[in-house]
Amino acid sequence: MNHRISLLSAAIFSCIAFGAHAQEAQPTATDLDTVTVTGIRGSMEKSLDTKREANARLEVVTAEDVGKLPAHNVADTLQRLPGVNISSASADEGGFDEADRVSLRGTSPSLTQTLIDGHTVGSADWFVLSQGNNVGRSVSYSLLPSELVSSVEVNKSSQAKLQDGGTTGTVNIITRTPLQFSKQFSAEASVGAVRSDQADSTDPQYSALFNYKNDANNFGVLLQAFYQKRELRREAQEIPGGFFKIGANDPVAATNPDLIGVSVPGLLGSTLFEQTRTRKGGLLTIEFKPMDSLSLQLSGFSSELEANNYNRNYMMWGSSFAKLQAPNPGYTVNDGVLTNATYAGVAGRPYAVYDMIYREATAKTNYVTFDADWQINDNLNAKFQAGTTKGEGSTPRQFIAELNSAIGGGASWTTHGAGSPVDWNVGGDLSPAGATWGGTWGNQEVTAEDKEDWATLDFSQYFSAGALSSVDFGLRFADHEREALSPEGASPGDIWSALQGSATGQYPSNFASGIGGNFPRDLWYYTPDALQTAITNNSTWLYNNDGPDGRHNYGAEWKVKEKNFAGYVQANFTGDWWSGNVGLRYVDIKQDIDTFLAVSDPARADVSSLFGMWQRQAFQNKHSRVLPSANIKFDLDDSLVLRVAASQTQTLPDYSALGASAWGSDLNRTGGGGNPNLKPTLSTNLDANLEWYFMPRGLLSVGAYHMDMKDYIAFDVVNKQLFSELTNQLETYAVSTPINADGKVTGVEVAYEQPIGENFGINANYTYANGSSAHTWADGSHNLLGTSKNTYNVGAFFENDTFGARVSYTRRSSFLISLSGANPYYQDDFGTLSASLSYSPTKWMSITLDGLNLNNPTYKYYQSASIPTSFYSNGRQYYLNFRFKY
Template sequence: MNYRKTLLAASIITGLCVSGVLYAQDSAQATDSSSRTSQTEKAKAKELATVVVTGIRGAVEKSLDIKRDATANLEVVTAEDVGKLPAHNVADTLQRLPGVNISSSSADEGGFDEADRVSLRGTSPSLTQTLIDGHSVGTADWFVLSQGGTMGRSVSYTLLPSELVSRVEIHKSSEARLADGGTTGNVNIITRKPLDFEKQFTTSLSLGAVHSSLPDSNDPQLSGLFNYKNTDGTFGVMVQVFKQKRHLRREAQEIPGGFATIAPDSALAQSNPDLAGVKVPGLLGATLFEQTRDRKGGLVEVQFKPSDTLTLGASGFRSDMDANNYNRNFMLWGGNFATSQAPDPGYTVQNGVLTHATYAGVPGTNYVVYDMIYREASSKTSYYTLDADWLVSDSVSAKFQAGTTKGVGETPRQFIAEVTAANGGGAGWTTHGNGSPVDWNVGGDITPAGVTSFGTWGNQQVKAIDKENWGTADFTQYFNAGVLSSFNYGLRYAKHKREAQSPEGASPGDIWSTLQNGATANYPGGFAEGIGGNFPRDLWYFTPDALKNAIVNNSTWLSNNDGPTGRHNYGAEYSVDEKNLAAYFQANFEGENWSGNVGLRYVNIDQDIATYFADTVSPDVSSLFGAWDRKHVNNKIHRVLPSANLKFNMSENLVFRFAASQTQTLPDYSALGASSWGSDLNKTGGGGNPLLKPVLSTNFDAGLEWYFMPRGLVSATAYSMNMKDYVAYGTQTQMLFSELTHQLEAYQVAMPINADAQVTGVELAYEQPIGKYFGFTTNYTYADGSTDHTWADGSNHLLGTSKNTYNVGAYFENDTFGARVSYTARSAFLIGLSGANPYYQDKFGTLAVSLSYKATDWLSFSLDGLNLNNPTYKYYQSSVIPTSFYENGRQYYLNAHLSF
């Protein structure tokens, strides 16, 4: 660590010697609010803030102007107009920028059609910080495993509609004045402010619908904005509302938990020595997932200027999403027979995998296990802020803010049935490597009449709460002479708490007597045709209402869930409390052809972690789920984070940038606090490590940008990040409580550990207007990431690192018509652990098209098509072991936009 600090300090000193001094300026709004550097720049910022951008070309030009003027390494996306980002999802928009990757899930829920997480430069989303107007936003997820088992520090973008956005800034190089928490950078979503509007009254309304091809559904999409400011420009209020609904269907083949291993000392291995240590699929599933996402909420902004030197503001935002979902997974149960029953003659083994096998039916053996899981789920986020922007004197400005934010993700009820079937029917499969689904079949009766046993589990409430209260005081001192143009200094205090709760559940009664006579339905025609493969498709399932009613009417929800007979699942609960005090000083410099900044940020964090560990001898608490000891850990972290940025105008249109910094991110909440958990199907699980250290990254950037014409850019940037105490995952054997046997059993549990890691790469971008109406954009990012930790498969991959990412886009726009097409692709990357084994998402690309027509000055229409190539999202453990294949279909948004 001392070596890294010395290296960084030497780099900063060298930069100072070369340039003399450094100077800082950020984007227009950030400059105007907290880091103004000169009277000229203040005027320029004010001018930019009042520009009304109404077209693709204007948005591109404005984005490049902000990027060019910034001292730090900045990427910008500007909305063409209210509700007209280049995509319907903020994360989908950002993926088209160099160095940006997106993912559609935060835990093990697999690939969806909508981007949900954003990451930078080949790292995991948890290392990228997302802010709104410079402050934190509480977040939580709709998926039950993300609510309890996997809690990262990233923000769920499914709660953030694009209609809110004025522009989005991605800070790739650090500055002392920026909030700490993003190792690789931060994403700042900037909303509109009432006094920024040109007219006294502004009203906009968007009415439309979305058609999703796979569920063949049409759902409404509504949003509106009203803004008022008085004629003096001293008071304004803006109200935005939205209500957006969408049906999703995902058709898939899943292989939960990966492949099992035939034990060398088993009877099967003794009779068939060539099968000793060979891997077989534990489960092979035909998976149908359906969900309705209903998002509604709004934003209120108020501004008041009692004088020319003081602006007061208040804002409130809320977004609620109901996300009820039904997942059906009809599975060949290899774990029930393939590790003990000998396959018929003619089987094949390749690379340690039983790639082809058939099994004669054995009476009394179930060859199918079928899970039907209907969950009532929701997620929501909100924030409320008060702020004051005060020009104390001609040379001093101050900004104060206090706020609170809260995110809640909840699954209050889970309705789950697990049945076994195909008694004595036999089974078989043939694998085709990791690029194609497994062909498989089962014999016997797989209709409802063929069900041989019934069980239910997980009828348990799960809730995640994420909240923060904060206060900031930022000051800027300006100078009118010399190269020192200004300096920034300030304080920030935040108190953050993230907790997982599972306080109550239901004791199941005789559910099966009711359910077996309940209503059924069939998988859709043409199920999973897009992913290929031969496996059962003509399948049945209990309807959601039948499943829900049978469980609700035959279960007992206990009023007191504590104690040895209660259903308080202590083992699924934990909390992480953090108090963060930060102080910073940043000097900004300006010369004739250069600018820059240098600064220090001091961070002091007091972290309390409360969790539970299994104990059957003298436990602190117990319930039907097991017995545990309470454990409390306190960590104190304090660190000084230096940063420096240099911008040099080599000619009128050629810009050189250099940046060096140290940044810090705390480990994921679940990595710190999660109690150990296990899956009874394959005896694997996971858990937390409260002694984890924060990730400390030493970062360097150097780049050239050539702005050869309006809307034209050629750029190249090289970067490196050396991360100390990066969070990886090892495995260990732990004795955990089994819900099936009601006793402690040995599980292979994945545990987070600290290890060093590195990422180096290059970002290339080219934007070119063609004539007056046409233009194209393209960029490419290379990221080479590795960790000193060795995963179970022998690799040293970094979570989230796609070695190659590229975007290609083109647009046309005249006074009436507009069109934009874009294709985004990324190569394979490590997702995380499936059980105790690392697994990967394969390369994929998505195609999007947007068309617009301006009928009048107040009426326009847009048609947006997303995922038009209907990509298959593929996941795998190795070249011979697939994990899952997902098809989501296409989405078409048709909207009418009215503006007055």
């Protein structure tokens, strides 16, 4: 552990020691009429109480106060619960320093549904591939600040009254409402800063809350606002598309037949990514009770993330020479991989390619909801909700230059297995003077839109005698639309002449020092302003124009429309020492899918542009199903609870898996595409859990679960003809295509929480998930997407009336992400260490210091045990906040 972590650890334990001393001087419990537990202890107690009283399998996180979840990020908070995993990316953009996706019980994030106050929220991403080619059903947590959250409920077992869509479970983020505040006027503000050590930047963080309710406690207004800025810098070695195999028809096979079928790196990159993230928005809620039996609520939420970014990737271009040229004698092949090779330079041949990509990017979400809660009489309650939500992710401008480099300089590499970066080098002139123009394919708009209108009507009929305590029944209708658009772009002119001689910058002097390996680090790049100016001034922007000379990229466009009607009935039972529910949910879904197919015959083409000729295609799917569920809870004694649950749940395929047109990358002739004939994933679930509440705020639980998933989504690779921008004709690409394949997961969850005295506490949990699929991947495995076999969390805290400290460590074992090019790729084991300190000198002020990624983890990705894919370092982050309350 390095010096910086040691300093923070010393600070934590100093606060613990000082706080313990201060606690000795506090009045004892016998001196007080009542003891109110707040802060960390209060939130833990409330969470356990909610979990214990629930009839179904439920995990709960309660915020200590506004903006004070157990972690700075909502997803980071949830990863500390048993059975919950997080990831920082939705496509293949690689690992970042902030959790962005949540998944449950060893499955992919798309099988976990995220709601806010029980309703869906339109979502979109800032990364361009997640806007068009890789669009799941998961929600981006980057748009959801912790200040929004009152509590979070993770439903692990299904109930008929829960909205369908979460095969493995549902996360429900619960916000505050005006009339729940105790005082007539409440105001809170947070002023702080975040320090990103690798980006060497300190940026502001602001949030505020104002709440008013009248003396009659029947009208209230809540307003929250936030503005948060953060710089990040990610340093990496990337191998885009993974390794490829030398074919029998490649020229080198004639001279070196021993290399046929051997895996070779297509691209080996020194990658520098920098981004400015600015998140701003707010929540407005108005609550009115015109009579005691009727409550009305109107809420509106908006969050926007500005995420402009600059990615530089200087890459040895193995696929440009390894198929043509034999390596020097002395090369080695181990386990089917060309592990060590040196190539002599051939005049005029580029041995490196340099991509510089500056993108303007945004992601935003908003919703408006109206709720009515009417207690019709003593035995009948009705709830109505209607709302609309929209998410949008947009990359309106891309400024991309691709240069050929290391001309005639030769190349070499040495691999060290999946756990270490590849040592590589290229010869020749690596400076701007040694580069030649390779081209540009950017400055093309990509926009994703996600929107839904919905209405729900729910009733609860209560009974005063017998085991049947109530019956819940209701209806829901939703009209959802997800669309990818790319109607505008720019045709490039003489960009290269303008770029030459423009302003340049240098990679950081300590670039990628945290990930190891020997590869080019002393690299130059054109500044973002130089790149943007050269492309803007030497390109012709074309708006929505079609035809052979247009920039309307039909191949990047698709639309999925879904109409969802559901009805349910659920009976709730209560006995002397048991309770539970049983129910049925009927779901009827109609899908309309619009996409495009690349064609070479003008007679078959409906539209055309510079991106080729395309035929419009339309598909329609209908899915109707009854989903049963049952939950039963046994109170074996005052402290021991046994739960058993069984259900069937369903999740529709990812939007891009259904609708995306086939697309390809010219660098390695791989790509992806959709399959409109995919069926929903249907899971049959069994769950049992034993919970021992052995003391206040104390819990030991052990549980097991099994999910048998029919029509799980996997990926196969097929050859397809796609339009190449390099050759202006159809070429053969290896395209990753989603398919249905059954799968299953069996797992065990263990959780432990215990206070130690009045002020200390520890917690730990462990999840084992054994998943497999009927699909055989290219590497011969039968893995499920997203399944980590082992996940564990350990933590400890101290808190008194003045001081608080918390430290936690989370670790997740390796898991399959998807395909990179035509190859399966995985994320390796990783763990994160975080800690927080708090000091409350008065009742109206508190100071907090949160440290994230304190162990500075390197996120490692690999294709196999012998073939790495990428290594990412993001650095540590420190959040200092001053909170004020009135």
